[in-house]
Amino acid sequence: MDKDKMVAYIISDCTGKTAKNLMESASGQFPDHEIDMKTFTFVRSIEEIDEILKKAKKENAVIAYTFVKSEMRTHLNQLAESYGLKYVDMMEKPLNIISERFNTAPKEEFALKYQLDxxxxxxxxxxxxxxxxxxxxxxxxxxxxxxxxxxxxxxxxxxxxxxxxxxxxxxxxxxxxxxxxxxxxxxxxxxxxxxxxxxxxxxxxxxxxxxxxxxxxxxxxxxxxxxxxxxxxxxxxxxxxxxxxxxxxxxxxxxxxxxxxxxxxxxx
Structure with missing residues (x-):
């Protein structure tokens, strides 16, 4: 495996822009290394996560993801750990902080911000x-x-x-x-x-x-x-x-x- 190259999977239940932007900002700090980013957008089922992580396992990819549903986050975390893959949940902490401040659980609805009235x-x-x-x-x-x-x-x-x-x-x-x-x-x-x-x-x-x-x-x-x-x-x-x-x-x-x-x- 090339030590100067890494594959990153960006997975999201929406457009994936948040995770991709953060990963691109982070990767910019390593100009001497190649990071191949692959984006998977509008992932809305456990089955889709399973298929994507099978591919990620073959490439030993790093996972960066944003899911609003706790069920999907938990499933991905457990599967990534079983495959020995590094992963980062970019949605959990912001959701927890806001939830604690308002003492209210998040709605966990896909792309709520972008729903068109x-x-x-x-x-x-x-x-x-x-x-x-x-x-x-x-x-x-x-x-x-x-x-x-x-x-x-x-x-x-x-x-x-x-x-x-x-x-x-x-x-x-x-x-x-x-x-x-x-x-x-x-x-x-x-x-x-x-x-x-x-x-x-x-x-x-x-x-x-x-x-x-x-x-x-x-x-x-x-x-x-x-x-x-x-x-x-x-x-x-x-x-x-x-x-x-x-x-x-x-x-x-x-x-x-x-x-x-x-x-x-x-x-x-």
Whole structure:
């Protein structure tokens, strides 16, 4: 057996990151020696432990493990000892210390910290919806959305939509462009879910010029022309007035501030 080489088995009922990180930190103190680490994750049964330790015995591996269930820790300890293997339980002491402090037994549930609740899945669904209905103008987006944002280009509709979706709100956004008719469902706004966004025209002009520069285009393009911006605002104002929705001026507001104002219209 090579005295400068060691095999380490990292075994865990979850991702194994805790045991692996600690073993890597320890092995870093022995730069002249080779430590081959093999990781076994989401080990949730006695049978799996038996199979892994049979392999460990053949390689005379050192065992580092994290299990929340005392039954599995006890079984591994006894089996490792019968095989003459060195092992370290990286979960027992922290569990015992916390248990003694609170005078409460640990729940011994797998990956309790990482269990995903309903709110998590709702947020993921909202984010997927928002990305799907970014800059779309159709009835499905309106009907399924919790919030619908309307406004001219570069009024932060997309970043605001994404932020609201992270908070769990399905958010669609509709660009107001003179050449494109707004879908009747948005105009009707029967569920009062539409919120308009506006901005100082001069600031919008500056924002659009910067965008054109980043795109390698000249600042004299129609997109940033004052006449074009005035036309878009006139159209957007008329649409938002027809909808009868609240309008938020996003000038000098960050996304979080605007989101708070948007949500204030949906409070019970």
């Amino acid at each position: 309903e709110a998590y899945f709702d947020r993921i669904e909202a984010m997927e919806f928002t990305l799907q209905f970014d800059d779309l103008n159709e009835s499905k987006g309106y009907e399924e959305a919790d919030i619908v944002l309307v406004g001219v280009s570069r009024t932060s509709k997309t970043p605001l939509s994404v932020h609201l979706s992270y908070l769990g709100y399905k958010t669609a956004n509709v660009p107001l462009v003179p050449e494109v008719d707004v879908h009747p469902s948005v105009l009707e706004n029967k569920d009062d879910k539409v919120v308009g966004l506006t901005i100082d025209p001069k600031l919008l002009n500056d924002i659009r010029i910067e965008r054109l520069k980043r795109m390698g285009l000249g600042d004299d393009a129609t997109y940033a022309a004052k006449e074009r911006i005035d036309k878009e605002f006139e159209y957007a104002d008329s649409i938002m007035e027809e909808i009868g929705c609240p309008v938020i001026d996003v000038t000098d507001k960050n996304i979080e501030e605007t989101a708070v104002e948007v949500l204030s219209y949906f409070e019970d």
